[in-house]
Amino acid sequence: RALRDAVSTYPVVRSLRASADFPHRLRIVVNAYEPVAAVRARGGSPIAVASDGTLLRGTATNGLPVVGVKRVPGANRVSDGGAVRALRLVAAAPAPLRARVRHVYESTRGLAATVQDGPKLYFGGGERPRAQWSAVARVLAEQSAQGAAYVDVRIPERPVAGGFAARPAISVPQL
Numbered sequence: 655r656a657l658r659d660a661v662s663t664y665p666v667v668r669s670l671r672a673s674a675d676f677p678h679r680l681r682i683v684v685n686a687y688e689p690v691a692a693v694r695a696r697g698g699s700p701i702a703v704a705s706d707g708t709l710l711r712g713t714a715t716n717g718l719p720v721v722g723v724k725r726v727p728g729a730n731r732v733s734d735g736g737a738v739r740a741l742r743l744v745a746a747a748p749a750p751l752r753a754r755v756r757h758v759y760e761s762t763r764g765l766a767a768t769v770q771d772g773p774k775l776y777f778g779g780g781e782r783p784r785a786q787w788s789a790v791a792r793v794l795a796e797q798s799a800q801g802a803a804y805v806d807v808r809i810p811e812r813p814v815a816g817g818f819a820a821r822p823a824i825s826v827p828q829l
Contacts, residue, residue, distance in 0.1 A: 657682070666710050690745045690752065692718040693737060695726045705745030707732035719744050719755040719767070736760050739780050743767075746783035751791060764808065773815070778808030785810040 692700035692715035702713035764778035803817025
Protein backbone atom coordinates (compact mmCIF):
# COMPACT_ATOMS: atom_id res chain seq x y z
CA ARG A 655 0.00 0.00 0.00
CA ALA A 656 2.79 2.45 0.86
CA LEU A 657 4.44 1.83 -2.50
CA ARG A 658 1.21 2.59 -4.39
CA ASP A 659 0.75 5.75 -2.36
CA ALA A 660 4.31 6.82 -3.19
CA VAL A 661 3.66 6.70 -6.96
CA SER A 662 0.05 7.88 -6.91
CA THR A 663 1.07 11.44 -7.85
CA TYR A 664 2.71 10.22 -11.07
CA PRO A 665 0.00 9.92 -13.75
CA VAL A 666 2.37 8.02 -16.06
CA VAL A 667 2.22 4.98 -13.73
CA ARG A 668 -0.51 2.63 -14.97
CA SER A 669 0.07 -0.14 -12.46
CA LEU A 670 2.58 -1.36 -9.92
CA ARG A 671 3.46 -4.84 -8.75
CA ALA A 672 5.90 -5.87 -6.02
CA SER A 673 7.15 -9.26 -4.93
CA ALA A 674 9.54 -10.08 -2.12
CA ASP A 675 12.12 -12.81 -1.87
CA PHE A 676 13.24 -12.33 1.71
CA PRO A 677 15.65 -11.56 3.13
CA HIS A 678 17.52 -9.74 0.34
CA ARG A 679 15.36 -9.13 -2.68
CA LEU A 680 12.40 -6.91 -3.48
CA ARG A 681 11.27 -6.86 -7.10
CA ILE A 682 9.15 -3.89 -8.24
CA VAL A 683 7.53 -3.84 -11.69
CA VAL A 684 6.11 -0.56 -12.92
CA ASN A 685 3.79 -0.54 -15.92
CA ALA A 686 3.81 2.97 -17.41
CA TYR A 687 1.50 4.69 -19.86
CA GLU A 688 3.04 5.58 -23.22
CA PRO A 689 2.21 9.10 -24.42
CA VAL A 690 0.87 8.97 -28.01
CA ALA A 691 -0.26 12.57 -28.42
CA ALA A 692 -0.77 15.86 -26.64
CA VAL A 693 -4.12 17.56 -26.12
CA ARG A 694 -4.32 21.31 -26.20
CA ALA A 695 -7.17 23.73 -25.74
CA ARG A 696 -7.04 27.02 -27.64
CA GLY A 697 -4.41 29.20 -25.98
CA GLY A 698 -3.43 26.51 -23.49
CA SER A 699 -0.34 24.41 -22.99
CA PRO A 700 -0.23 20.88 -24.41
CA ILE A 701 -0.69 17.93 -22.05
CA ALA A 702 0.59 14.46 -22.95
CA VAL A 703 -2.07 11.80 -23.24
CA ALA A 704 -2.08 8.00 -23.51
CA SER A 705 -4.01 6.09 -26.16
CA ASP A 706 -6.90 5.42 -23.76
CA GLY A 707 -7.30 9.16 -23.03
CA THR A 708 -5.46 9.21 -19.70
CA LEU A 709 -3.85 12.61 -19.19
CA LEU A 710 -0.16 12.38 -18.36
CA ARG A 711 0.34 15.78 -16.74
CA GLY A 712 3.99 16.71 -16.35
CA THR A 713 5.16 14.41 -19.17
CA ALA A 714 7.13 16.00 -22.00
CA THR A 715 5.12 16.72 -25.16
CA ASN A 716 7.98 17.49 -27.58
CA GLY A 717 7.40 15.75 -30.92
CA LEU A 718 3.96 14.42 -30.01
CA PRO A 719 1.04 14.97 -32.41
CA VAL A 720 -1.39 17.59 -31.10
CA VAL A 721 -5.11 16.91 -30.76
CA GLY A 722 -7.24 19.97 -30.17
CA VAL A 723 -9.90 19.96 -27.47
CA LYS A 724 -12.47 22.61 -26.52
CA ARG A 725 -11.17 22.58 -22.97
CA VAL A 726 -8.70 20.44 -21.09
CA PRO A 727 -10.60 18.08 -18.81
CA GLY A 728 -10.38 18.69 -15.09
CA ALA A 729 -10.46 14.94 -14.58
CA ASN A 730 -7.63 12.61 -15.48
CA ARG A 731 -9.11 11.45 -18.77
CA VAL A 732 -10.16 12.95 -22.10
CA SER A 733 -13.88 12.38 -22.61
CA ASP A 734 -14.66 14.49 -25.70
CA GLY A 735 -15.81 12.01 -28.38
CA GLY A 736 -13.93 13.63 -31.27
CA ALA A 737 -10.70 13.83 -29.28
CA VAL A 738 -11.03 10.19 -28.18
CA ARG A 739 -11.47 9.10 -31.84
CA ALA A 740 -8.42 11.20 -32.81
CA LEU A 741 -6.36 9.58 -30.02
CA ARG A 742 -7.38 6.09 -31.17
CA LEU A 743 -6.32 7.03 -34.69
CA VAL A 744 -2.92 8.36 -33.56
CA ALA A 745 -2.32 5.32 -31.32
CA ALA A 746 -2.89 2.98 -34.28
CA ALA A 747 -0.22 4.68 -36.39
CA PRO A 748 3.06 2.82 -36.86
CA ALA A 749 5.75 4.55 -34.77
CA PRO A 750 7.70 5.94 -37.77
CA LEU A 751 4.54 7.56 -39.18
CA ARG A 752 3.32 8.74 -35.77
CA ALA A 753 6.61 10.56 -35.29
CA ARG A 754 5.83 12.65 -38.39
CA VAL A 755 2.22 13.52 -37.48
CA ARG A 756 1.96 17.08 -36.19
CA HIS A 757 -1.76 17.70 -35.72
CA VAL A 758 -4.96 15.62 -35.81
CA TYR A 759 -8.27 17.45 -36.18
CA GLU A 760 -11.86 17.28 -37.40
CA SER A 761 -12.19 18.46 -41.01
CA THR A 762 -15.00 18.53 -43.55
CA ARG A 763 -13.76 15.04 -44.55
CA GLY A 764 -13.79 13.70 -40.98
CA LEU A 765 -10.57 13.12 -39.06
CA ALA A 766 -7.54 14.63 -40.76
CA ALA A 767 -3.85 14.88 -39.96
CA THR A 768 -1.02 17.13 -40.98
CA VAL A 769 2.33 15.44 -41.49
CA GLN A 770 5.81 16.94 -41.33
CA ASP A 771 7.12 17.31 -44.89
CA GLY A 772 4.14 15.40 -46.25
CA PRO A 773 0.58 15.65 -47.50
CA LYS A 774 -2.57 16.12 -45.45
CA LEU A 775 -4.17 12.82 -44.53
CA TYR A 776 -7.95 12.27 -44.55
CA PHE A 777 -9.35 9.39 -42.49
CA GLY A 778 -13.11 10.02 -42.36
CA GLY A 779 -14.53 8.54 -39.18
CA GLY A 780 -11.36 6.57 -38.45
CA GLU A 781 -13.33 3.34 -38.01
CA ARG A 782 -10.49 1.15 -39.32
CA PRO A 783 -7.35 2.97 -38.20
CA ARG A 784 -4.85 0.15 -38.71
CA ALA A 785 -6.04 -0.50 -42.27
CA GLN A 786 -6.03 3.24 -42.93
CA TRP A 787 -2.47 3.72 -41.67
CA SER A 788 -1.38 0.73 -43.76
CA ALA A 789 -2.92 2.46 -46.80
CA VAL A 790 -1.13 5.70 -45.91
CA ALA A 791 2.20 3.85 -45.75
CA ARG A 792 1.57 2.19 -49.14
CA VAL A 793 0.69 5.51 -50.76
CA LEU A 794 3.64 7.39 -49.30
CA ALA A 795 5.95 4.64 -50.56
CA GLU A 796 4.65 4.97 -54.16
CA GLN A 797 6.82 7.08 -56.46
CA SER A 798 3.67 8.19 -58.32
CA ALA A 799 2.30 9.76 -55.12
CA GLN A 800 5.30 12.02 -54.52
CA GLY A 801 4.25 15.67 -54.43
CA ALA A 802 0.63 14.97 -53.47
CA ALA A 803 -1.06 17.65 -51.37
CA TYR A 804 -3.35 15.09 -49.74
CA VAL A 805 -3.91 11.37 -49.27
CA ASP A 806 -7.48 10.23 -48.69
CA VAL A 807 -7.79 6.84 -46.95
CA ARG A 808 -11.44 7.06 -45.91
CA ILE A 809 -11.78 3.81 -47.88
CA PRO A 810 -8.44 2.12 -47.16
CA GLU A 811 -8.82 -0.36 -50.03
CA ARG A 812 -9.09 2.60 -52.43
CA PRO A 813 -6.62 5.26 -51.22
CA VAL A 814 -6.37 8.41 -53.33
CA ALA A 815 -3.46 10.82 -53.60
CA GLY A 816 -4.30 14.21 -55.07
CA GLY A 817 -3.63 17.91 -55.21
CA PHE A 818 -0.69 17.60 -57.57
CA ALA A 819 0.44 20.73 -59.36
CA ALA A 820 -0.86 20.33 -62.95
CA ARG A 821 -1.63 16.60 -62.48
CA PRO A 822 -5.01 14.92 -61.78
CA ALA A 823 -5.66 12.88 -58.65
CA ILE A 824 -4.55 9.26 -58.89
CA SER A 825 -5.81 6.06 -57.36
CA VAL A 826 -2.99 4.07 -55.89
CA PRO A 827 -3.00 0.41 -57.00
CA GLN A 828 -3.79 -2.21 -54.40
CA LEU A 829 -0.94 -4.41 -53.24
